[in-house]
Amino acid sequence: MKSRLRELRASRRWSQAELAEMLGVSRQTVNAIETEKYDPSLPLAFKMARLFQAPIEEIFQDDSH
Amino acid sequence: MIPNTPEQVWVGSKEYSWRMDWATNGWLILAAVTSGLGDIMFSHLVREAPVTIQWVVAALPFAFILLWARALSRWIAGMDELHRRITISAVLFAVSATLFVIMLWHRLDKAGLFQAMFPATGGTGARWDIATVGHGALLLTLFYGLGHARFAKRYL
Numbered sequence: 001m002k003s004r005l006r007e008l009r010a011s012r013r014w015s016q017a018e019l020a021e022m023l024g025v026s027r028q029t030v031n032a033i034e035t036e037k038y039d040p041s042l043p044l045a046f047k048m049a050r051l052f053q054a055p056i057e058e059i060f061q062d063d064s065h
Numbered sequence: 066m067i068p069n070t071p072e073q074v075w076v077g078s079k080e081y082s083w084r085m086d087w088a089t090n091g092w093l094i095l096a097a098v099t100s101g102l103g104d105i106m107f108s109h110l111v112r113e114a115p116v117t118i119q120w121v122v123a124a125l126p127f128a129f130i131l132l133w134a135r136a137l138s139r140w141i142a143g144m145d146e147l148h149r150r151i152t153i154s155a156v157l158f159a160v161s162a163t164l165f166v167i168m169l170w171h172r173l174d175k176a177g178l179f180q181a182m183f184p185a186t187g188g189t190g191a192r193w194d195i196a197t198v199g200h201g202a203l204l205l206t207l208f209y210g211l212g213h214a215r216f217a218k219r220y221l
Contacts, residue, residue: 021067024066024068024145025068025145025146025147026068026070026144026145026147026148028070028147028148028220028221029145029146029147029148031221032147032220032221037219037220037221038147038220040146041146044146
């Protein structure tokens with residue numbers, strides 16, 4: 001799944017560690033999502049959407065088809 | 066709340082916490098120690114003791130193992146979703162691999178393979194049994210490390 005997480009994080013000048021703390025996850029998880037090695041669960045995706053005040057579809061794009 | 070991470074129990078890592086390591090794995094260490102002591106004591110002292118004492122000495126390590134399983138599940142439950150996925154996969158691999166090795170070893174031992182390979186040990190009464198808590202703990206640790214490295218590679 002394609003992710004704009006890095007772009008959104010950078011626009012707010014947050015580090016991965018800062019974003020991880022806000023989301024209640026580890027920095028490695030943030031990195032794995034940004035590098036598209038890991039797709040977050042729905043609750044975590046909703047948390048990100050609330051944090052960035054954007055719909056989930058603006059943060060993640062399904063590229064499976 | 067800062068989630069737990071696997072590095073908290075890896076000696077030598079930047080995030081190592083002896084407090085977390087002891088809280089998570091202390092019971093397993095106690096199980097291995099009491100099992101080893103019990104093995105040593107049983108043949109000399111415990112056999113002379115009442116049956117109740119023999120039962121307690123034999124079963125105590127397994128009570129510690131149950132407490133370790135509870136501590137381990139609490140540690141994993143405190144992880145974030147990605148680390149929890151990796152760690153559960155690694156633990157499942159470690160348990161399966163350990164069971165496999167111990168059962169295979171036991172079978173080969175019963176078939177007399179080790180005595181045939183090392184005949185000099187036959188008369189010394191040397192035992193090839195690895196179905197002990199100490200051996201199990203070592204195998205679990207080894208296979209957990211291998212499993213974690215394998216599953217973490219996919220995501221980290």
